[in-house]
Amino acid sequence: MPALTLGGWSARTLETGFLWLDGGAMFGSVPRPLWSRDHPPDERNRIRLAMRCLLVEGHGRRILIDDGVGDKFSAKLADIYRVEHAEHTLERSLATLGLEVGDVTDVVLTHLHFDHAGGSTAQREGRLDPRLPRARYFVQRRNWDNARRPNPRERASYLPENFEPLMEAGVLTLWEGPQEPWPGFSLFTADGHTRGQQLARIAGPEGTLYFVADLIPTAAHVRIPFVMGYDMAAIETMDEKRALLERAIREHAWICLEHDPGIALARPVADGDDFAWGERVPAGADAVPSGRA
Numbered sequence: 001m002p003a004l005t006l007g008g009w010s011a012r013t014l015e016t017g018f019l020w021l022d023g024g025a026m027f028g029s030v031p032r033p034l035w036s037r038d039h040p041p042d043e044r045n046r047i048r049l050a051m052r053c054l055l056v057e058g059h060g061r062r063i064l065i066d067d068g069v070g071d072k073f074s075a076k077l078a079d080i081y082r083v084e085h086a087e088h089t090l091e092r093s094l095a096t097l098g099l100e101v102g103d104v105t106d107v108v109l110t111h112l113h114f115d116h117a118g119g120s121t122a123q124r125e126g127r128l129d130p131r132l133p134r135a136r137y138f139v140q141r142r143n144w145d146n147a148r149r150p151n152p153r154e155r156a157s158y159l160p161e162n163f164e165p166l167m168e169a170g171v172l173t174l175w176e177g178p179q180e181p182w183p184g185f186s187l188f189t190a191d192g193h194t195r196g197q198q199l200a201r202i203a204g205p206e207g208t209l210y211f212v213a214d215l216i217p218t219a220a221h222v223r224i225p226f227v228m229g230y231d232m233a234a235i236e237t238m239d240e241k242r243a244l245l246e247r248a249i250r251e252h253a254w255i256c257l258e259h260d261p262g263i264a265l266a267r268p269v270a271d272g273d274d275f276a277w278g279e280r281v282p283a284g285a286d287a288v289p290s291g292r293a
């Protein structure tokens with residue numbers, strides 16, 4: 001799994017499995033011929049998406065950003081979302097690094113949609129418990145409020161079993177707006193996809209890395225008008241995406257793509273009035289190309 005060193009942090013992508021979501025919903029108003037070549041849909045018009053998390057170690061912490069869909073789905077939901085855990089799970093990916101869930105000290109949740117936070121809790125002996133037993137979990141208060149009183153379009157994505165047990169166990173901290181909880185590790189909010197989503201920036205003298213969750217879910221979404229049909233506010237997403245990409249280009253930063261099945265990290269470049277990718281790191285790569293991180 002590719003790793004980057006940034007200001008005393010070691011950041012590496014962690015595959016936790018795949019799920020399949022409706023291709024049309026993933027690309028909003030973009031016509032199918034423009035997305036289906038790179039994302040071939042199955043017979044139910046779903047496309048394969050990674051659930052790629054980021055493990056960031058340093059400064060005495062071992063931080064996980066997002067934790068995948070988890071293992072609580074009924075057979076019916078596992079079929080609807082075609083959840084694949086044959087190749088990757090959170091536990092197996094941690095094990096390849098000699099780690100287990102109990103070694104994670106902090107879990108930063110970008111937002112509480114089930115494909116990002118479903119791995120936060122686990123059904124054990126008839127109870128729902130935090131799946132990372134020693135970790136403190138963090139989410140934006142506005143996203144928590146949104147998740148507990150979801151609007152009708154988001155209701156199927158905010159499942160109480162993924163987050164209520166965290167609060168009951170006293171391990172969930174609600175953040176108010178942008179944060180810098182650790183040196184060089186900061187969070188900022190983006191509201192177009194869902195209210196109170198938070199994105200991570202990890203920076204050091206070697207360079208900068210962004211974890212942008214559902215602001216740019218796959219490589220194809222680097223184009224400004226490629227906005228998911230799932231998003232609450234397409235105009236806000238486009239503004240937030242442009243601001244993020246302009247900043248990342250100035251910083252020559254890497255961006256981690258949480259849902260792209262093939263590309264784990266990439267550097268954005270300007271392309272006329274829009275954006276594209278320069279250097280890319282495939283999901284299965286051992287290392288990030290040498291040179292400036």
Ligand SMILES: [Zn+2]
Binds near residue numbers: 111116193194214
């Ligand atoms: Zn989402």
